[in-house]
Amino acid sequence: MGYQLNGKALPLDVAWTNPDTGVQHPANWLRLSTERDRELLGITWVADATNNYDQRFYWGVDNPKQLNDEAILDEDGNDTGEVQTGLKTLWKAKQNEIAASLLAPSDWRVVKVLEVNTSFSAAKTALPTKWQTYRAAVRTACNTRQSEIDACSDVAALKELLFGSATIEQQQTDSDGNGVVDDDGNAVMETVANPSIATTWPDPVE
Numbered sequence: 001m002g003y004q005l006n007g008k009a010l011p012l013d014v015a016w017t018n019p020d021t022g023v024q025h026p027a028n029w030l031r032l033s034t035e036r037d038r039e040l041l042g043i044t045w046v047a048d049a050t051n052n053y054d055q056r057f058y059w060g061v062d063n064p065k066q067l068n069d070e071a072i073l074d075e076d077g078n079d080t081g082e083v084q085t086g087l088k089t090l091w092k093a094k095q096n097e098i099a100a101s102l103l104a105p106s107d108w109r110v111v112k113v114l115e116v117n118t119s120f121s122a123a124k125t126a127l128p129t130k131w132q133t134y135r136a137a138v139r140t141a142c143n144t145r146q147s148e149i150d151a152c153s154d155v156a157a158l159k160e161l162l163f164g165s166a167t168i169e170q171q172q173t174d175s176d177g178n179g180v181v182d183d184d185g186n187a188v189m190e191t192v193a194n195p196s197i198a199t200t201w202p203d204p205v206e
Helices: 035-041 087-116 120-126 129-151 155-163
Strands: 002-005 008-010 043-046 058-060 070-073 079-084 167-171 189-193
Touching (some): 087 120, 087 129, 087 155
Antiparallel strands (some): 002 043, 167 189
């Protein structure tokens, strides 16, 4: 990333000459200039896309974090009995936290029916069905999402599972599974649900 003028890099702390005006600028000009100064000369800041990476999943560009739990070895290669936690374990724990946050607003309902009824079966009957259904759906979604996390084969798949777009564009296929094209030979695209994202959490109950 860095400053550019007419597509050419302008390194910091290096004297430079404006190719359009022939004016020479001192080495500290870029550091001392304002955004407006640079804008008037057509100088732009260009981010290096190759350095962009998701720090939740990668240590750096093309450097994924550890996916699975791994034993910690000593300098002789012997198992120390300790474990280095991987992304799968961390993100499965996060699903538990999300489930707890979804259940918390209705926890008082469960406590209330337990306190005012003489038995668990009576309390369960007293809790409205919609809340029983919702709370069960939250727990099921949590378990399913954790299983989906376990099934990921690499870090890219895990990131897509948890943060991928809900829909994707793909070529339409005919009844035989062949790609559909138009009269000009261009692929006919369609928007479909992304099959690689995690099971959604249930909608809240009003």
